[in-house]
Amino acid sequence: MSGLPSFRAVMLMVVAVLAVTAAAGGMIVILGDDMVNTAQEDVRGRPRVQQSASPRLDQIVPTAQPVQDFGQGGPGVTVTPPRVLAVAGGTVPEQTRHRLAQLTHVQKATVVDAGAVKMSGTALNLLAVDPAEFRSWTPQAVADEPAVWSALARGELVADTSAMRRFGLILGAMYQVDGGPRLRAAASAPLGLPGVDGMISADLGRSLGFAPDVAVLLHGKPGAISEAKVRRLLGKGAQVVMLDAAERAAKQRQSQQQSPQRPQQPQVSVGRPSSYLDLYKAAATRCPGLSWTVLAAIGQVESSHGRNNGPSSAGALGPMQFMPATWKHYGVDGDGDGKKDIWSPYDAVPGAANYLCANKAGEGGERLRKAIWFYNHSWDYVNKVMGIAEAYARTYA
Numbered sequence: 001m002s003g004l005p006s007f008r009a010v011m012l013m014v015v016a017v018l019a020v021t022a023a024a025g026g027m028i029v030i031l032g033d034d035m036v037n038t039a040q041e042d043v044r045g046r047p048r049v050q051q052s053a054s055p056r057l058d059q060i061v062p063t064a065q066p067v068q069d070f071g072q073g074g075p076g077v078t079v080t081p082p083r084v085l086a087v088a089g090g091t092v093p094e095q096t097r098h099r100l101a102q103l104t105h106v107q108k109a110t111v112v113d114a115g116a117v118k119m120s121g122t123a124l125n126l127l128a129v130d131p132a133e134f135r136s137w138t139p140q141a142v143a144d145e146p147a148v149w150s151a152l153a154r155g156e157l158v159a160d161t162s163a164m165r166r167f168g169l170i171l172g173a174m175y176q177v178d179g180g181p182r183l184r185a186a187a188s189a190p191l192g193l194p195g196v197d198g199m200i201s202a203d204l205g206r207s208l209g210f211a212p213d214v215a216v217l218l219h220g221k222p223g224a225i226s227e228a229k230v231r232r233l234l235g236k237g238a239q240v241v242m243l244d245a246a247e248r249a250a251k252q253r254q255s256q257q258q259s260p261q262r263p264q265q266p267q268v269s270v271g272r273p274s275s276y277l278d279l280y281k282a283a284a285t286r287c288p289g290l291s292w293t294v295l296a297a298i299g300q301v302e303s304s305h306g307r308n309n310g311p312s313s314a315g316a317l318g319p320m321q322f323m324p325a326t327w328k329h330y331g332v333d334g335d336g337d338g339k340k341d342i343w344s345p346y347d348a349v350p351g352a353a354n355y356l357c358a359n360k361a362g363e364g365g366e367r368l369r370k371a372i373w374f375y376n377h378s379w380d381y382v383n384k385v386m387g388i389a390e391a392y393a394r395t396y397a
Contacts, residue, residue, distance in 0.1 A: 057277035057296060057396070060305050062319075062345035077143040080108050080136050083225055083244045084218040085193055087114060089237035091213045099233050100216060105224035110137065110217050113202060115210030118178040122167050124159075124197040127215055128205020137217055142189045147336075151186035152201045154336060163197035164188040172273050172282035172335065172346070180208050186336055194241050272335050272346050276305045277396070283334065283350040289362030293396075295352055297388035298375065306345050320348040322355075330355040 092100075092111050101109040113128040127134075131149040142148055148158050159169055164185070169175070174182045183200070191199070206212075216234070218225055222244045230240050273279040280299065284292035299305050299320060306319040316323055322331070322342055331340040334350035341347045352375075356362075361371035372382045 057275065057280065057305065057392075060276040062273070062276055062279055062306060077135055077140075079138065079140050079143050080219040081139065081243075082137055082193070082217040083220055083222060083242070084216070084227070084230055084240065085196075085243055086216040086218075086230055086234055086238055086240040088214050088216065088234045091211070092216060092234070096233055097216075100218060100230065103218075103220075103225060103229055103233075105221040105226075106218050107221070108219040110134070111213045112215050112217070113205045113210040113212050114215040115205060115208060117180065117208060119157075119175045119183065121178075124163065124167075125195055126157075126205070126210075127193075127196055127199050128202045128208075128210045129199055130202050134199070137219075139190060139192055142191065145187075145189070148187050148189055151336060152199060154186070155183075155201055155204050156186035156336065157183045157198055157200055158187045158189055159185055159198040160191045160193070160196060161188045162190075167197075170273070170278060170282045170285070172279070173285040174282075175285065176288070177208070184336070192243070194243070195239075276345070279345060279349050283353040286332075286350055286353045287357030287362045289364060290353060290356060290368075291389065291393070293389040293392040294356070294361070294368070294372070294385065295349060296392050297385045298352060298372070299349065300388055301381070301385055309343065318342040318348045319345045320352040322348065322351065326355065327351065330358060 097109065097111055100106065110133070112130075112134065114126065115128065116123055116125050118124075129152070131152040135143050135149055138148075151158055157175075163169070164171070169185050169188075171185055171188060174184050176182050181204075200208075216230075218230070225242075227240055227242055231238060234240070273282050276296070276299065280292040280296045283295055284290050296305075302321040303309050303319045309317070309319055310321060311317050312321060314323070317327075324342065327340070327342045331342060331351045332347060332354050333340050334348075335344070335346035339347070340351075342351075356371045356375065359371035359374045360367045362368075369382050369386070372385050373379065375381075
């Protein structure tokens with residue numbers, strides 16, 4: 001028997017030294033059981049990612065360059081908050097619009113298209129608006145967010161914040177409109193319009209058959225516009241909501257409190273999911289039938305969710321390790337910034353969903369396994385991805 005210690009014994013001694021170092025307040029790196037195995041490379045030349053304890057997916061924030069073409073700044077928008085929201089039983093005639101605008105205390109009036117759609121089985125009440133003309137009718141925080149209006153101009157959905165929560169919509173996800181196109185939920189914003197779940201562009205509304213010129217908004221002196229006169233002009237069947245009634249009641253309650261509360265600033269969320277968990281869920285909606293857990297498993301194997309982006313020895317790049325030639329055909333602009341960035345998780349993860357879907361991953365079963373095999377030509381890789389996906393499904397059930 002040799003007097004030299006075995007390799008495993010040496011490694012155990014190293015672990016012991018690391019433990020003492022940690023106890024003394026030093027820095028320590030924990031390795032798994034794979035530390036005694038020879039590093040292997042897959043068919044695309046990427047070293048196998050060592051498995052170690054990692055934070056939950058909802059705690060990992062994707063990192064990418066900020067969206068440049070949205071940003072803040074520029075001339076401010078003077079908002080004219082609506083005091084009255086009304087929906088007529090049919091198109092509001094031009095003469096009626098003029099009479100509404102001439103009512104006492106009315107300072108501004110507009111009429112827009114409206115309609116209801118079913119989006120992935122969920123019924124939504126939407127306004128179809130011209131982004132440039134409607135911007136001033138929204139709360140200041142919404143009017144000041146260029147990404148909201150860019151999204152509308154691109155033909156995407158801006159959902160009301162409460163509707164996003166109520167219907168479980170995911171920021172950045174794609175949803176199928178029954179009998180229509182697929183829509184991306186590009187932003188959520190507090191619109192402050194009861195019964196309105198979101199906005200789309202006027203052009204998209206026309207293509208969906210929305211009722212033209214049925215929704216009326218009036219701006220003027222708070223609490224002074226006559227509800228009875230509005231109802232009389234719009235006729236029987238019109239629904240009229242006095243938007244400043246709740247505001248007056250809130251002010252009255254606040255005045256009765258000993259310590260008035262400062263109103264909260266409305267929050268606008270645009271474009272990008274806030275965690276890898278939401279990003280995987282949003283991206284999976286691009287491929288009906290594909291579970292987000294498969295994307296998450298691939299993201300774990302390929303880059304440990306963006307923590308090892310390459311390039312690999314074979315030239316694979318980014319958080320989902322695309323070869324540039326493959327990315328050229330299957331890459332997508334996932335966050336609407338006008339670029340297909342192989343390094344950005346907001347593009348790469350939806351791109352992976354697009355690639356898997358092109359290989360019929362949404363059909364499940366052997367089709368799914370074969371699609372994963374196309375991603376990386378190894379059945380061991382397929383089995384590993386499927387195993388991790390099952391683990392994610394249990395963890396986040």
